[in-house]
Amino acid sequence: MQGAEILLLPGVMPRLLQGLWVTVWIAAVSVIVSVPVGLLVGWLMTLKNPVVRVLMRIYLDFIRIMPQLALLFLAYYGFARWFDWNLDATGACVLVFILWGGAELGDLVRGALQSIPEIQAESAYVLGLTGWQSFVHVILPQALRRLLPASVNLATRIVKTTSLAVLLGVVEVIKVGQQIIDANRFQYPDGTLWIYGVIFFMYFIVCWPLSIVARRLEKRWAND
Amino acid sequence: MKFNIKPLKAVIAASAALIMGASLAACGPSAASPSDASSSSDTTTSSTAKARTLNEIKKSGVLKVAVFSDKAPFGYIDKDGKNAGYDIVFAERLAKDLGVKVKYTSVDPAARVDVLTSNKVDITLANFTVTDERKEKVDFAKPYMKVSLGVVSPENAEITDVSQLKGKTLIIAKGTTAESYFEKNQPDVKLQKYDQYADAYNALLDGRGDAFSTDNTEVLAWAKSNKGFKVGITKLGDEDTIAPAVQKGNKELLNWINDEIDKLGKENFFHKDYEKTLEPVYGDDVSPDDIVVEGGKVD
Numbered sequence: 079m080q081g082a083e084i085l086l087l088p089g090v091m092p093r094l095l096q097g098l099w100v101t102v103w104i105a106a107v108s109v110i111v112s113v114p115v116g117l118l119v120g121w122l123m124t125l126k127n128p129v130v131r132v133l134m135r136i137y138l139d140f141i142r143i144m145p146q147l148a149l150l151f152l153a154y155y156g157f158a159r160w161f162d163w164n165l166d167a168t169g170a171c172v173l174v175f176i177l178w179g180g181a182e183l184g185d186l187v188r189g190a191l192q193s194i195p196e197i198q199a200e201s202a203y204v205l206g207l208t209g210w211q212s213f214v215h216v217i218l219p220q221a222l223r224r225l226l227p228a229s230v231n232l233a234t235r236i237v238k239t240t241s242l243a244v245l246l247g248v249v250e251v252i253k254v255g256q257q258i259i260d261a262n263r264f265q266y267p268d269g270t271l272w273i274y275g276v277i278f279f280m281y282f283i284v285c286w287p288l289s290i291v292a293r294r295l296e297k298r299w300a301n302d
Numbered sequence: 303m304k305f306n307i308k309p310l311k312a313v314i315a316a317s318a319a320l321i322m323g324a325s326l327a328a329c330g331p332s333a334a335s336p337s338d339a340s341s342s343s344d345t346t347t348s349s350t351a352k353a354r355t356l357n358e359i360k361k362s363g364v365l366k367v368a369v370f371s372d373k374a375p376f377g378y379i380d381k382d383g384k385n386a387g388y389d390i391v392f393a394e395r396l397a398k399d400l401g402v403k404v405k406y407t408s409v410d411p412a413a414r415v416d417v418l419t420s421n422k423v424d425i426t427l428a429n430f431t432v433t434d435e436r437k438e439k440v441d442f443a444k445p446y447m448k449v450s451l452g453v454v455s456p457e458n459a460e461i462t463d464v465s466q467l468k469g470k471t472l473i474i475a476k477g478t479t480a481e482s483y484f485e486k487n488q489p490d491v492k493l494q495k496y497d498q499y500a501d502a503y504n505a506l507l508d509g510r511g512d513a514f515s516t517d518n519t520e521v522l523a524w525a526k527s528n529k530g531f532k533v534g535i536t537k538l539g540d541e542d543t544i545a546p547a548v549q550k551g552n553k554e555l556l557n558w559i560n561d562e563i564d565k566l567g568k569e570n571f572f573h574k575d576y577e578k579t580l581e582p583v584y585g586d587d588v589s590p591d592d593i594v595v596e597g598g599k600v601d
Contacts, residue, residue: 087381089383093383155416155419155420158420158421159419159420162352164420167422245410247409247410247413249408253371253408256501257378257379257408259500260372260378260379261374261381263524263527264527264528265527267527267528270500270504
């Protein structure tokens, strides 16, 4: 139990929680904005227009191929130097995670929409629904069900990837942990493991409910 | 469960969410940086990557300074979550004399040049050692500290000479003078690189490397409070100076800092700073004149 006392020092837990708030804030804003972006991108991907398709393909592949860290550096340092567009570190993170979340979610939306058998649309047409009506009342509800579990998992991934924000100087939960470890490294040289342990637990608390939601949804809709 | 989202509504919701996101970003989390309280909202400031002039800094009321937040006793976060250390005392004084507040950006060693070139900060005050390579990218003011490299190793396998490091693994932090010194002068030494000082020390404690090298001031302070470790080499490489840095070509701010350092030298400011922040860590082992530079004059 050596070194555990570091957690009881005044200010340590509040500061870690404050750091966690930064992590959750970045993740939450990114996920919330990613949803409309993803729906739009997914819909665009199903269009027959070749120009739109190629553009969406380039967007998705670019985001997928580039490591998130490279994208973060591009947004933070690159934009400032090339376009005089000086984002602050948090802003750069949110932008990158929205673009990334939007692309990944877009691909999920595309897959879900295309997985709905053609016959559904045809049946709707026979019943006298317009194309728009059949999309809204027949295709989309079914697609959303197939989509939700996977998108909750995507949200979990976004939460965890926010730890890269450290490298832009964002003081989120990991950085706060490192600051506490460093400031106390002389008095509590064994505090490292405890601080990282608490951080692990914090990520778990944030991500675990999301995993449960995803699993429940998957089960409930498995046989629909 | 029935989903009845009308696409038109979805589009409206999308734009609403975007606007919300933007306005949320403006009132971002209060812990984004330790001193965020002292600054107004600054998300997506569309200023240019060209450095701010002295007047622009005064007008904005905020001096942006890049500092370490995990390198006690030079730049760290104290128990109350506030920036503290030798560099911080200097930064506070600069801001005070300029009549503005100070806003700190926490940086890793490797990010110190980039935050200047992309105009994220006005000054880097993060234990920044003056080197020829760095001089090509940023402009250094007069020095306020001097330093050479030190090597810390476990007492039972102490490294007292560089030749002992041949074929062994040396831990270093990325972007430090130690990295460039060993890469250039000691190609036989295997380097193990870390982004953070905290991680580098942990690597040494875990025995992932045979020794750790960085500025002698840093390793001396660390070895003093970590039993079983000793600084076998206290002076390695050239004696370097540590100075504030500004973006290349920002003459106005540079000259102002230089005048300031001259002025502070007359009141022995850095010796007082040393007593306040460094002496509690080094004790009597080190003479302040070995570390402190007053008025930019290195003897």
